[in-house]
Amino acid sequence: MVWVTWRQNRGLLVTVLTGFVVAVGAMVFAGLQIHHDYAALVACRPAGSQTCQDLSSRFFGTDWHLAQGIHVAVFAAPVLLAMFAGPPVLARELENATFRYAWTQGIGRMRWTVAKLVFLSCVLTVAALVISQLFSWVFAPFLKPENITVVSLGIFDAEGIALAAWTLAGFCIGAFIGMLVRRVLPAMVITLGVYAALAGATVFYLRDHYPVGTFWPMQVFEAGWLLLLSALLVASTVGLVRRYAT
Amino acid sequence: MSVLTLPAQPGQDTRPAPVPWRRMLWVTWRQHRTMLIGITSVLAAAAVFLLIAGLKVRHDYAGLVHCDFATVTYPSACATKISHFNNNDWALGNTCLIFMNFAPALIGAFTGPAVFARELENGTFRYAWTQGIGRVRWTIAKLTLLGLVLTALAWAFSQLYSWFFNPFLTTEDMNVLAATVFDTRGIDFAAWVLVAFMIGAFLGMLIRRIIPAMGATMGVYLGVMLVAWLVLREDYPVAINTTNAKLFNGPSSPNSPWILKGWTVGKTEWWRYIPVSRFWPMQFIESGWLLVLAIALGGATLWLVRRRAA
Numbered sequence A: 001m002v003w004v005t006w007r008q009n010r011g012l013l014v015t016v017l018t019g020f021v022v023a024v025g026a027m028v029f030a031g032l033q034i035h036h037d038y039a040a041l042v043a044c045r046p047a048g049s050q051t052c053q054d055l056s057s058r059f060f061g062t063d064w065h066l067a068q069g070i071h072v073a074v075f076a077a078p079v080l081l082a083m084f085a086g087p088p089v090l091a092r093e094l095e096n097a098t099f100r101y102a103w104t105q106g107i108g109r110m111r112w113t114v115a116k117l118v119f120l121s122c123v124l125t126v127a128a129l130v131i132s133q134l135f136s137w138v139f140a141p142f143l144k145p146e147n148i149t150v151v152s153l154g155i156f157d158a159e160g161i162a163l164a165a166w167t168l169a170g171f172c173i174g175a176f177i178g179m180l181v182r183r184v185l186p187a188m189v190i191t192l193g194v195y196a197a198l199a200g201a202t203v204f205y206l207r208d209h210y211p212v213g214t215f216w217p218m219q220v221f222e223a224g225w226l227l228l229l230s231a232l233l234v235a236s237t238v239g240l241v242r243r244y245a246t
Numbered sequence B: 001m002s003v004l005t006l007p008a009q010p011g012q013d014t015r016p017a018p019v020p021w022r023r024m025l026w027v028t029w030r031q032h033r034t035m036l037i038g039i040t041s042v043l044a045a046a047a048v049f050l051l052i053a054g055l056k057v058r059h060d061y062a063g064l065v066h067c068d069f070a071t072v073t074y075p076s077a078c079a080t081k082i083s084h085f086n087n088n089d090w091a092l093g094n095t096c097l098i099f100m101n102f103a104p105a106l107i108g109a110f111t112g113p114a115v116f117a118r119e120l121e122n123g124t125f126r127y128a129w130t131q132g133i134g135r136v137r138w139t140i141a142k143l144t145l146l147g148l149v150l151t152a153l154a155w156a157f158s159q160l161y162s163w164f165f166n167p168f169l170t171t172e173d174m175n176v177l178a179a180t181v182f183d184t185r186g187i188d189f190a191a192w193v194l195v196a197f198m199i200g201a202f203l204g205m206l207i208r209r210i211i212p213a214m215g216a217t218m219g220v221y222l223g224v225m226l227v228a229w230l231v232l233r234e235d236y237p238v239a240i241n242t243t244n245a246k247l248f249n250g251p252s253s254p255n256s257p258w259i260l261k262g263w264t265v266g267k268t269e270w271w272r273y274i275p276v277s278r279f280w281p282m283q284f285i286e287s288g289w290l291l292v293l294a295i296a297l298g299g300a301t302l303w304l305v306r307r308r309a310a
Helices: A002-008 A010-043 A050-095 A109-142 A162-181 A184-204 A215-243 B021-062 B077-122 B135-171 B188-207 B210-235 B276-307
Strands: B240-242 B258-265 B268-274
Touching: A002 A010, A002 A109, A010 A050, A010 A109, A050 A109, A050 A162, A050 A184, A050 B210, A109 A162, A109 A215, A162 A184, A162 A215, A184 B021, A184 B077, A184 B210, B021 B077, B021 B135, B077 B135, B077 B188, B077 B210, B135 B188, B135 B276, B188 B210, B188 B276, B210 B276
Parallel strands: none
Antiparallel strands: B240 B268, B258 B268
């Protein structure tokens, strides 16, 4: 099953993998430069000298812009993956009518669906987890000078386990909507809308009502309900597949 | 006398009479109505949201008129109002600003690639391109009509968005030349949407599959946007050199110029800057080259269509 899933979705997986390798490379490169510049800036004496001012303008200019660019890219990754990875998984087979063939093999349509969803979710979640850990490291020097905390809007979502949880939930939303709408393009648009609405509601409303207020408990709480939501979505998708008349 | 016995007349055009352009309007609408209705509904929904949010922002902003941001003391009624405005209204405004900056990429990705790639994916191009209208006119008609509609929609939407965003220019000390603000206003947003659509249409014809073309469209658009933002915009021929340091004194405001760089010759300090009054020349320059790029992309798409064996 792993081989068939790979064979069917290799376009997606190769793209994700390439993007992942490029992102990791760029972030390691940027992170080393940022940490190097930060160490030099902190060690610089006396503070008012021309050398220190140059170091400072480098750190708060070039490096800060670099970090912001990386931040926006990391922030946008889950929603792009949700749009491009989720809906095609099942909707493409329905659009092309290849589901008639796929679902009548020995494996059975339920196991087929579960295997695909679980395999792809695992790949995406692990990739997101690695990216978010790297991001935390790249961004760490800026937290104090830029007066940002780890629970700040936008930072919280990109660190810890939240990014992985959002990527997983986004993919499951996409797959579910793909099966519900059964056409790839409309499903992509709807996925974008649903994801944006869910993220907006979480940031502007839900998070204020969490029973916990510090970084890790909040992370675990958010990842917990997103994981639950993902499980529910996978179950609903499998339910839809089961009910769909071949 | 039947048609079959009629000998070919030399010098007479034996090809079928070309289909009038007006008919193309109907076919284009019929083929792309889902997309057109979809994009109009999404923009209309966003417009209603912006209208409601904009009224709320203006209401909150009106309450700040008598507060001086520079001299506000804590705690006071003004401090509470400003803090409320920054935490609620600006959080919303900033989110909308980010969305607005990525909107052309999304609009382009969802509208452009499907125009030709869907026909190629489904094989219906064999039918479409062999009709009386001819594939060249077919392509020109589609690109022109859809491009015009999208540009008009985008222009109207960006006007509403500018109205929504104006109060934040004052409260956040931004000006209309700021990188993320400049391309959401005036005619620039519409031009970027047109280019995004043309990039999408071209890549759809080049890659011939919708979803990879969508991904590529977003990537290419972001590339062009970054080049414009980080490289080109500073070099538009509107910048002024000066030694008058008084221009840059005082607190920053929406009327502060955009300082490009400063340097020293002997003992004189020089600055190169763009005043806010150059907003419209910059808009026309940027929209101008974007329009040229859009037409070039249309031409390249046409070339690909002509080259492709039916």
